[in-house]
Amino acid sequence: MRYLVLSDIHGNWEALAAVLAASEGAHDSVVCLGDVVGYGADPNRCVEWTREHASPVVRGNHDRASAGEGDLSWFNEIAAHAILWTRNALAPENALWLRDLPRGPAACGGFQIAHGSPLDEDGYLVHIADAEATFPYLETPLVFFGHTHLQGWFLWARLRSSPFRRPPGEFVLDLRPGDSYLINPGSVGQPRDGDPRAAYAIYDDAARTVAFHRAAYDLASAQARIREAGLPEMLAARLAEGR
Numbered sequence: 001m002r003y004l005v006l007s008d009i010h011g012n013w014e015a016l017a018a019v020l021a022a023s024e025g026a027h028d029s030v031v032c033l034g035d036v037v038g039y040g041a042d043p044n045r046c047v048e049w050t051r052e053h054a055s056p057v058v059r060g061n062h063d064r065a066s067a068g069e070g071d072l073s074w075f076n077e078i079a080a081h082a083i084l085w086t087r088n089a090l091a092p093e094n095a096l097w098l099r100d101l102p103r104g105p106a107a108c109g110g111f112q113i114a115h116g117s118p119l120d121e122d123g124y125l126v127h128i129a130d131a132e133a134t135f136p137y138l139e140t141p142l143v144f145f146g147h148t149h150l151q152g153w154f155l156w157a158r159l160r161s162s163p164f165r166r167p168p169g170e171f172v173l174d175l176r177p178g179d180s181y182l183i184n185p186g187s188v189g190q191p192r193d194g195d196p197r198a199a200y201a202i203y204d205d206a207a208r209t210v211a212f213h214r215a216a217y218d219l220a221s222a223q224a225r226i227r228e229a230g231l232p233e234m235l236a237a238r239l240a241e242g243r
């Protein structure tokens, strides 16, 4: 089975559409690590596509907040502005779907998916210490996570974690038996690793490989939609920088 692994779409339909076009025919199933909405101007379209095509889907912090759950004081001013805009824009059935998404991690054919850390859905896995504190508790040797918007992986071999590694461009990682992996496919809709192209990954469980990919998308349209929506200008500007 080949899984298209998507995370942090953030309401960016142009980016999601480019990923779907680029990965067409290369996967049998889609999983989503959360933050379908927030920041971008097309929350309904992104939710509707994900509802129909991805399973399992776990909730992200923006999904929860945009569905009206919890407290906005955890978000910075720009994120909170986008969440309030998204709450207002969401069709009621899409808000309900977001509200009812399960907390990660979720099991999926021999691996798990989580939004943040598999131990804490809002936890960021950034540094080697975060990985060292997480690997001993994993229930499966392969876990996909998102939330940081950084594409790459941590490896756990001989009871030690390696630092977070970024793929050098298009890259296929071979999964070795006996080792464990925490893998971030990157963000579809708001990459923050300096590459503005939409990020995604494809896991092939028969070949035991994870392929990291990027897809260029219609950035100008996504930016124009953000500006037309009256969302903060910074959310349009940062897409071009991939930061």
Ligand code: ZN
Pocket (backbone or CB within 6 Å): 008, 010, 035, 060, 062, 147, 148, 149
């Ligand atoms: Zn996110």
